Amino acid sequence: MxxxxxxxxxxxxxxxxxxxxxxxxxxxxxxxxxxxxxxxxxxxxxxxxxxxxASLGTNLIIVLPGRNETTGAGLNAMPGVTPRDLTLDDARALARHSAITRIAPLNVGAVEASWQNRKREITLLGSTHDLLKLRHWKLAAGQFLPDMEWERTTPVCVIGKKIRDEIFGPHAALGQWLRLGQNRYRVIGIMASEGRTIGLDVEETVIIPVASAQSLLNTPSLFRILIETSSRGAMPSVIEFATAVIRERHYGEEDVTVITQDAVLxxxxxxxxxxxxxxxxxxxxxxxxxxxxxxxxxxxxxxxxxxxxxxxxxxxxxxxxxxxxxxxxxxxxxxxxxxxxxxxxxxxxxxxxxxxxxxxxxxxxxxxxxxxxxxxxxxxxxxxxxxxxxxxxxxxxxxxxx
Amino acid sequence: MIRLEQIHRDFEVGDQIVHALNDINLDIAHGEYLSVMGPSGSGKSTLLNIIGILDHATSGRYFLNEQNVTDMDELAESRARNRHIGFVFQSFHLVPRLTAAQNIELPLVLAGIAPALRRQKVQQVLESLSLADRAHHTPDQLSGGQRQRVAIARATITEPSVLLADEPTGNLDQKSGSEVIVTLEALNQRGITLIVVTHDKNIADRSLRSLQMVDGRVVSDRHGR
Structure with a gap:
């Protein structure tokens, strides 16, 4: 057949x-x-x-203070010791590694923002020029924080879209002086509204240079250090490097946690x-x-x-x-x-x-x-x-x- | 061309053994016209099934065209059925969803013949059995006599050497029945060996050789009319 x-x-x-x-x-x-x-x-x-x-950033390593594990509180350990702060110097020490393409120290706090008679509680971010690209954010207008010495305090700020709408309303925001706490900052940029992001609502933040944030919040300590490496393959060596450097700087105490968004992902x-x-x-x-x-x-x-x-x-x-x-x-x-x-x-x-x-x-x-x-x-x-x-x-x- | 030697066929019915065929010895020459008569249960259909290689003898030997059928495997048996044997059944057994022409070409389809050659052969057979105008009718659009003629066309399309007809007129009226018999006899005259199982004495009288069967045995074998 x-x-x-x-x-x-x-x-x-x-x-x-x-x-x-x-x-x-x-x-x-x-x-x-x-x-x-x-x-x-x-x-x-x-x-x-x-x-x-991926929208949080690629090849991202996050250094945060404190250790997520219990260590022995024996005879030699001083009870009640809090972890050493992460400082700007720590961040600078990390930046030496050749596989690190961007590094952004981060300070976070809540302050009151005001302009004329409008007031609003906002999330304050203190950071550096690199943050924008490291987090894959976009600007709607103006420019981001200038590329300058981290220790310099410059009275400029970049605001989120919601802050712009609610505080400045119909008025042009760029070039205005926004009062944050006791100081005034000139608005130099407006963030584009982010389609999606986890954790932080960019629309409701104001970003100022990290040194300005430290003085405004009155703390030398950093909330996070964000590190972007040149490739995925370089991540393990950077993690090892970061842990070693911080340990050395903190007198042998391994008091930071280094995580990658990769692990979570x-x-x-x-x-x-x-x-x-x-x-x-x-x-x-x-x-x-x-x-x-x-x-x-x-x-x-x-x-x-x-x-x-x-x-x-x-x-x-x-x-x-x-x-x-x-x-x-x-x-x-x-x-x-x-x-x-x-x-x-x-x-x-x-x-x-x-x-x-x-x-x-x-x-x-x-x-x-x-x-x-x-x-x-x-x-x-x-x-x-x-x-x-x-x-x-x-x-x-x-x-x-x- | 057909030789049966000491053929026995036993059936088990419950715990009893029924001897459907009991020591059958038979020689049928090429081109013979043979009728098989006998009461129900005398073994005539079983005999036809064994000659048609649909059934196997319990013991004994069967030669078809000098070939020992008893030694054949399943594939060789089906080939032999396809090439050497044509069946005509009392109830026609046409495939209802196929047209007359498609029913007729089935054995050629099974043999793997190319479609062009099949069409040609089917056309010839349709014309010789005056069914040309019924080629594209399905069985339910045909009369009883026409259905049986389509079945005969199907049985002869591979030009077999033996045509086995089991009560071919049993489901037909007098007129269609005699038409079918005339058709079968015409084929016999062209050389095909014709074996007809029948209850009808008139048909048996027309055949050149007639077997009488009772209880699985051949009781008379009459040659000549």
Whole structure:
């Protein structure tokens, strides 16, 4: 029997029994579509989190004061010792490393901002010129903090969009003097509103040079030191360097914590990937259910067509030919169903993207490939039993419809 | 061309053994016209099934065209059925979703013959059985006689050496029945070996050789009309 005849014969028998075929098609289609949609959603969530972290800055190392572990309070340890402060000198000592491209010391505090008769509680950030690029922020107008000596106090500030709107209202903000605590600062830049950011709301902050912030908040201590390295590969050596330098400067006391946003990101990545695999796996169970449905429908089809199979045998069809005919029928059905599911999956994820534009819902390539393959393989596996049953029929009894 | 030697066929029914065929010895020459008569359960259909290689003898030997069928494997058996044997059934056994022409070409499709050659052969057979205008009708659009003629066309499309007909007129009225018999006899005259199982004494009387079977044995073998 030539291949085109096998396919034509199987197709004819499928199109003759529309209800039955439609049932199998829907089962297969829904399974493939659900695998694709669920993994697309998981993948979209993973990408969303990934992008969120990327917006914090790339290859970012954060040095914060204090140690997140309990050390022994033995006889030699002085009880009640607080960790040594992180200072600007610490930050400068770190900047020596060649793999560090940007470094930004950071001070944070809450102060009252006022202009004319408007007042507002704001988050004050004290930092340096590098912060803008290190955090991937953008300016809406004006300029960022000038590139200058860290110790210099210069009365300039960069304000967030919400501060601009609420304090200055319709007036031009650039060039105005904004009062922060006891001092006045000239507004030299306005931050663009950030699409998304974790932790800090840029719209409600005012940024001034780090030395000015230290004097305004009356503290020599830094809140964080943010470090950007030239590459991901350089990160471990920079971490080691930073820990060693601070330990040395703090008389052998390892009283800072060095974290990377990578570590956090990788954890999220792992969780979400696992979740994607899990929901994909759960959806794949529906493929197996579809396979069982195909098996049942094909078993019924075989017993309904017993006489026809007997006839084919009488006309000279071998056991193998019958097997091939029934398998082809099931495979065709799985193929059409899987294709329909693929189309539904593609359009479905497109629909989700329309509804939630911030989620990048694309079915991952591996999920498409796997679901199509699994669909065909289950179609084949579950039709082996009915096909085998048909092939093994005794022609004399089959012709009598028994 | 057909030789049966000491053929036995036993069936197990419950815990009893039924001897459907009991020591059958038979020689059928090329081009013979043979009828098989006998009461229900006398084993005539079983005999036909064994000659058609649909069923296997419990013991004994069967030669078809000098080939020992009893030694064949499943694939060789199905090939032999396809090439050497044509079946005509009482209930026609046409595939309802296929047209007359598609039903007729089925054995050629199974044999893997190219579509162009198939069309040509089907056209010839349709014309010789005056079914040309029914080629694209499905079985439910055909009369009983036409259905059986389509079945005969299907049985002869591979130009087999033996045509086995099991009660070919059993589901037909008098007129269509005799048309079918005339068709079968015409094929026999062109050289095909024709074996007809029948209850109808008129048909048996027309055949050149007639077997009488009772309880799985051949009780009479009449040559000549």
């Amino acid at each position: 030539i291949a085109s005849d096998i396919i034509a014969y199987a197709w004819q028998s499928l199109s003759r029994h529309r209800g039955r075929s439609l049932l199998m098609l829907i089962a297969m289609g829904i399974s493939v579509a659900s695998v694709m949609l669920l993994t697309a959603l998981g993948e979209g969530a993973r990408r969303y989190v990934h992008d969120e972290f 990788q954890t999220f990545d792992r969780i979400l990937s696992t979740l994607t695999y899990a929901v994909g796996g759960i959806a794949a169970i529906s493929l197996v259910v579809a396979g069982i449905l195909i098996m049942n429908v094909m078993l019924v089809a075989v017993s309904q067509r017993t006489a026809e199979i007997g006839l084919l045998k009488a006309l000279g069809a071998s056991r193998q030919q019958i097997l091939r005919l029934i398998l082809t029928e099931a495979m065709l059905m799985s193929l059409v169903g899987a294709t329909a599911g693929f189309v539904i999956g593609i359009f479905g994820s497109w629909g989700i993207r329309l509804a939630f534009p911030e989620l990048q819902v694309y079915p991952p390539f591996w999920a498409i490939l796997t679901s199509l393959l699994v669909a065909l393989v289950t179609g084949l596996l579950f039709s082996l039993l009915p096909a085998g049953k048909a092939a093994g029929l005794d022609p004399v009894r089959a012709l009598q419809g028994r």
